[in-house]
Amino acid sequence: MTGRPLTILLAIILAVLIVALVSHHRVIPVYPGEYPVIAPPMHCDIEYHDDRVELALREDPLLGRVIVYAHAEGGVYLGILKPVYDRRVVVRRGDYADFRAVIKGSSVEAAEFLKKMDRYEPKIDMFDSIVAAHDADRAFGVQKCLYPLCTRCVEACKSVIQGDNIPITLEVKPDGHIMPVFRRGKCPRCGRCFVNCPTGSILPPDKGRK
């Protein structure tokens, strides 16, 4: 091979190596602030009636929708998406759970959607589930995080951090609700988790601290 083609070949190889190196070490944008802040859980007061439970929220939700949840036997977590009017949420007899998940300790092992296009399968009455949880001293209540109907924060974080060890996870707290948990780890403060959270469960530092 003469001098010029060899030079071109070497230049091409060098260019390929540089591209491979740059794409391996992706530049992750760094948010010009601090780390994300997890919003405190939502609390409510509950009234029981023969055909419904009414939950009076102690704060206005950002989205106007919340999850009402109840734990059932065998580590099963049931939830329904509900609208909020004047800080009140009503679960009536005949309102069926939208999803159920299996809980082990603080981990959500699996989530299954029960609401299909035209039916619920199986039909699990949320009113009965809340009353049963109350009677059996199991956890129930309201949460602002819409997991598993929403997983935006985790997906956004995965678009920045490679591998499974990402700083944001969704976990079950001791009082039974699911909420995001943040561990600094390799978080580059890109801000995508709180930018993508529709419910204000994850906040930017300036809004998360009062």
Ligand code: SF4
């Ligand atoms: S999306 Fe992930 S990497 Fe970005 S700020 Fe949130 S936790 Fe950190």
Ligand code: SF4
């Ligand atoms: S983006 Fe917000 S609402 Fe959705 S799963 Fe994450 S914390 Fe929950």
